[in-house]
Structures are given as C-alpha cells and as structure tokens.
Amino acid sequence: MKRKKQDFISSLKIWYKKNxxxxxxxxxxxPYSVWLSEIILQQTRMRTGLVYYKRLKKKYPNLKxxxxxxxxxxxxxxxxxxxxxxxxxxxxxxxxxxxNLSGTFPNSQKELIKLKGIGKYSSSAIASICFNEKTPxxxxxxxxxxxxxxxxxxxxxxxxxxxxxxxxxLPLINEFKNAGDYNQSxxxxxxxxxxxxxxxxxxxxxxxICYAFIHNKQDCLPVKKKKIKVLKRYFNYYVFNYRNKLLIxxxxxxxxxxxxxxxxxxxxxxxxxxxxxINNNVKxxxxxxxxxxxxxxxxxxxxxxxxxxFVDIKLFNSSDFKNLExxxxxxxxxxxxxxxxxxxxxxxxxxxxxx
Numbered sequence: 001m002k003r004k005k006q007d008f009i010s011s012l013k014i015w016y017k018k019n020x021x022x023x024x025x026x027x028x029x030x031p032y033s034v035w036l037s038e039i040i041l042q043q044t045r046m047r048t049g050l051v052y053y054k055r056l057k058k059k060y061p062n063l064k065x066x067x068x069x070x071x072x073x074x075x076x077x078x079x080x081x082x083x084x085x086x087x088x089x090x091x092x093x094x095x096x097x098x099x100n101l102s103g104t105f106p107n108s109q110k111e112l113i114k115l116k117g118i119g120k121y122s123s124s125a126i127a128s129i130c131f132n133e134k135t136p137x138x139x140x141x142x143x144x145x146x147x148x149x150x151x152x153x154x155x156x157x158x159x160x161x162x163x164x165x166x167x168x169x170l171p172l173i174n175e176f177k178n179a180g181d182y183n184q185s186x187x188x189x190x191x192x193x194x195x196x197x198x199x200x201x202x203x204x205x206x207x208x209i210c211y212a213f214i215h216n217k218q219d220c221l222p223v224k225k226k227k228i229k230v231l232k233r234y235f236n237y238y239v240f241n242y243r244n245k246l247l248i249x250x251x252x253x254x255x256x257x258x259x260x261x262x263x264x265x266x267x268x269x270x271x272x273x274x275x276x277x278i279n280n281n282v283k284x285x286x287x288x289x290x291x292x293x294x295x296x297x298x299x300x301x302x303x304x305x306x307x308x309x310f311v312d313i314k315l316f317n318s319s320d321f322k323n324l325e326x327x328x329x330x331x332x333x334x335x336x337x338x339x340x341x342x343x344x345x346x347x348x349x350x351x352x353x354x355x
Contacts, residue, residue, distance in 0.1 A: 004150070004209055005171065005172060006175075007209050008149055008150075008172070008206065008209060009172060009175045009176075011205045011206050011209075012185050012186070012189060012206075013176075013185070014205060015185070015189060015193070015205055015206075016181065016184075016185035016188060016189070019188060019189075019192060019193070020184070020185075020188060021188050021191075021192075023037075023050070024050070024053065024054060024057070025037035025053065026184070029129055029130045029131075029180070030130070031105040031126055031130040031131075032062060032063050032105070033057065034125070034126050034129050034130055035105070035118070035122070035126055036053065036056065036057060036060075036066075036090070037049070037053050038118075038121075038122040038125055038126060039086050039089070039090050039117060039118075039122070040052050040053050040056070040081070040086075041053075042083065042086060042122070043082070043083050043086075043302070044081060044082075044083075046191065048081070052078070052081050055077070056077060056078075059077060060074075063094055063097060063098055063103055063105075064098060064103060066090070066091065066094040067091075067094040067095050067097075067098040067099075069091070071087075071088065071091050071259070072259075072341070072342065074087050074090070074091050075087055075088075075259055075260060075342035076340065076341065076342040078342065079342045079343065079345075079348070080345055080348075082301075082345070083302075084257060084258060084259060084260060084342075085117075085258065086117060088253075088258070088259065089116045089117025089118075090117060092116050092117070093115045093116050093117055093118070096115065096116070097115070105126070105130070107127070107130075107131045107133075108127055108131070108133060109123045109124050109126075109127035109128075109133055109135045112126055112127055120138065120162065121137050121138060121139050122137075123135075124136060124137035124138070124183070125137040125180075125183055128173075128179035128180045128182070128183050129179075129180030129183065129184065130180070132178060132179050132180065133179060134170070134173050134174055134179045135173075135179065136165075136166055136169035136170065136172070136173050136182070136183065137183040137186075137187075138162055138165050138166055138169065139187070140190070140196075141186055141187055141189070141190025141191060141194075142165060142169065142186050142190070143156045143161070143165060143222045144190055144194055144196060144221070144222050145186055145189055145190050145194045146165060146168060146169070147212075147221040147222035147223070148194060148199075148210055148211065148212035148213070148217070148218060148221045148222070149206055149209065149210045149211060149212070150168075150211060151211030151212070151215070151217075151221070152164075152165075152168070152221070152222070153221070153223050154223065155223045155224065155225045155226075156222045156223060156224050157224050157225055157226030194206075199218055201213045201218065228302075228303060229303070230303060230304065230305050231303060231304045231305070232304075232305050232306075232307070233267065233304060233305070233306045233307070234267065234268045234269065234270060234271055234272075234306075234307050234308075234309075235265055235266075235267055235306055235307070235308045235309070236265070236266040236267070236268060236272065236279070236308075236309045236311060237262065237263045237264070237265055237308060237309070237310045237311065237347075237350075238263055238264040238265075238266065238278070238279070238282055238311045238313060239263050239310055239311065239312045239313065239350075240263075240264070240313050240315060240321065240324050240330070241312070241313070241314055241315065242314075242315040242316075242317075242318060242320075242321035244334050244335055245321065245332050245333065245334050246263070246332075246333055246334075246335065246338060247263070247264065247321070247324055247325055247328070247330040247331065247332060247333075248261050248262070248263060248330060248331050248332075248333050248338065248341075249261070249262065249263070249264065249265075249329065249330050249331060250331075256301060256304065256306075256344075257344040259342070260341075260342050260343055260344055260347075261338070261341045261342065261343050261347070262343065262344060262347050263310075263347070264282075264324075264328050264330060266279055271307060272309055278292060278311055278313070282313075282324075282328075285320070285323050285324050285327055285328070286313070286315070286320045286323075286324070287317075287319075287320060287323075288315075288316060288317040288319070288320050289316050289317075290313055290314060290315050290316060290320070291313070291314045292311060292312065292313050292314070293312040293314075294309060294310070294311060294312070295309070295310040295312065295350065295353070295354075296308070296309050296310075297310070297346065297349070297350070299344075299345070299346045306346075308346060310350055312354065335351075335355075338351075
C-alpha cells in the first residue's frame with residue numbers, strides 16, 4: 001500500500017503540472033480571494049461560479065469593500081446563484097473580520113472554521129492554499145478519487161467517512177511541499193479526469209494502479225447509500241398590480257430565499273383543488289372590479305420541490321390597492337424599483353413572462 005500511495009502521488013504531481021487550471025483566484029495566495037471563491041463554488045459549477053467571482057471581485061475587490069456593502073446590494077449581486085445563505089454568511093464574516101480581527105484573516109484551519117459560513121472543507125482549503133497548513137480538504141472529488149484509486153468501500157454518506165478520508169489523506173498531503181497544491185491537484189483531477197460519470201480512464205496516468213479501473217468498478221465507487229428525502233411544498237403567490245405598481249414583501253430569514261423579495265404568499269399542504277378560486281380573505285379586501293389570471297410553475301431546490309401558482313390580480317381602483325397593502329402588511333413598488341431588489345429566480349422568471 002505504501003508503494004501504491006507513492007505511485008499515486010508521483011502520478012498526481014505529473015498530471016497536475018500538465019493540467020492545472022488557470023483560475024483567477026489562484027494568481028496568488030490572497031485569503032480574501034480564495035475565501036470568496038470557496039463560498040461561491042459551494043453548490044455551484046465552476047463555469048457559473050467564475051462569472052460571479054469575477055463580477056463580485058471587481059465590485060468588492062477587498063474585505064473592507066465587502067464589509068462596507070449593504071446586505072441588500074450584495075443579495076442583488078448574488079441573484080441567480082442560489083443558496084442565498086452563503087451571501088449572508090459572506091457579509092457577516094467580512095464584517096466580523098474587519099471589526100474584530102483588524103481586517104486580517106485567521107491563518108489556521110482551527111480558527112478559520114469558527115467563522116460563519118466556513119466549514120471543514122473551506123477552512124482546510126484556505127489554510128492549505130494561503131498558509132501552507134498540511135490539512136486535507138475533503139470534498140466530493142476527494143471521496144471519489146481516493147475511493148476509486150485505493151478501492152475504499154466506506155459509505156461516504158456516513159458520519160464517520162470524513163474522518164476516515166482525512167486520516168488517509170494526511171500521509172499524501174505530506175508528500176507535497178506546498179499543501180495547497182495537493183488539495184488543488186485533487187480538485188482539478190476529480191473535476192477534469194476522474195469524473196462522477198464517464199471518467200476518462202483510458203487517458204488517466206493512474207489507471208495502472210487504480211482499483212476501480214482494474215476491476216471495472218468506476219460506477220460503484222465511491223459508495224453512497226443515503227437517500228435524500230425531498231420535501232414537496234405548494235405556494236400560491238398573489239400578485240396584486242395596479243397600473244405600474246405591485247405589492248411585494250420581504251421574506252423572513254428562516255426559510256428558503258430568506259431576505260429576498262417576493263409577493264403575498266399562501267402556502268398550502270396540497271395542490272390547488274379549484275384552479276379558478278382565490279383566497280376568501282383576499283377577495284373580501286377587494287371591493288371593486290378586478291381581473292385575474294393563473295400561472296403554474298415549479299422549482300427544485302436541493303431538498304425541496306416547490307409547486308407554484310401565481311394568482312395575478314389586476315386592480316382597477318387605487319383604494320383596493322391601498323387596502324390590500326395595509327391589511328396584508330405589503331409594500332408598494334413600481335417595476336423599476338422592483339428590478340433593483342434581489343428576488344428568487346422563479347419570481348424573476350415570472351416577471352419576465354408578464355412584462
């Protein structure tokens with residue numbers, strides 16, 4: 001096994017030298033740039049993440065600029081990237097470092113992980129890349145590569161798998177002069193060569209020692225036996241419009257899309273039974289003539305599937321508009337103002353459809 005690990009590291013170094021990705025946050029070991037990229041790339045593909053990274057880095061070139069930004073502005077800039085809690089944690093941590101740590105990032109994994117939004121993987125990645133700490137960053141790429149090459153059959157969904165792979169990685173990372181190169185080489189190798197589906201085994205310089213390739217087990221490794229339960233939710237959005245104005249509200253922080261803007265929401269436990277019926281409480285607040293349209297759609301999040309019906313109510317009397325605004329705790333906004341506010345993608349898609 002010792003010999004196999006040495007062969008693996010030797011081949012990995014050769015592969016990385018030839019295939020290392022030229023990424024903007026690798027130009028130097030600036031912890032702000034690495035941290036920003038790590039948070040953006042959580043749950044995000046590299047191609048999409050790079051677009052947002054370049055845009056955010058240009059607008060917020062350093063920690064102070066990000067700390068000074070308003071959270072609503074940052075959420076608007078984050079719009080479309082999803083998992084908005086990341087943006088809130090980014091802002092909160094920037095403020096904390098700026099105010100409590102004199103604008104200087106902690107230089108160890110142990111201290112980095114204490115910061116909001118920075119977990120085991122990100123703290124290890126930042127510590128190794130920026131401060132050369134020999135701490136392995138364990139993510140899906142590492143699980144996949146090590147499972148396949150060394151024939152590790154541990155269920156990566158189990159709680160103990162992280163510690164196991166971390167310990168297995170320690171002697172490997174010690175073979176690298178620069179700890180960041182080890183973690184980044186595995187990130188790149190898993191993203192380019194050892195793909196989740198259809199890995200490029202025929203051109204891989206690990207195929208002479210790779211257990212999965214030799215035993216044709218690429219589709220079986222890594223072992224993952226956890227079924228994710230998807231919660232189904234049913235949203236009825238009431239879109240009240242009068243002339244060029246809409247009634248909106250800001251979502252609370254403890255649910256999906258927290259802090260973003262949407263419309264008056266009625267959440268049900270099942271689909272609408274009567275497609276052409278509106279809420280009686282809403283109907284009572286409208287005393288004059290109105291017209292109504294219904295639009296159905298759905299959206300998928302990591303653990304939720306949300307079925308949405310937009311109930312588009314066009315009002316013809318300003319008193320009804322003001323009555324709804326007051327009684328339902330809503331805010332009036334014209335379309336130009338609304339365009340500047342951060343909204344869930346499903347709301348933006350709807351607004352484009354009716355514009």
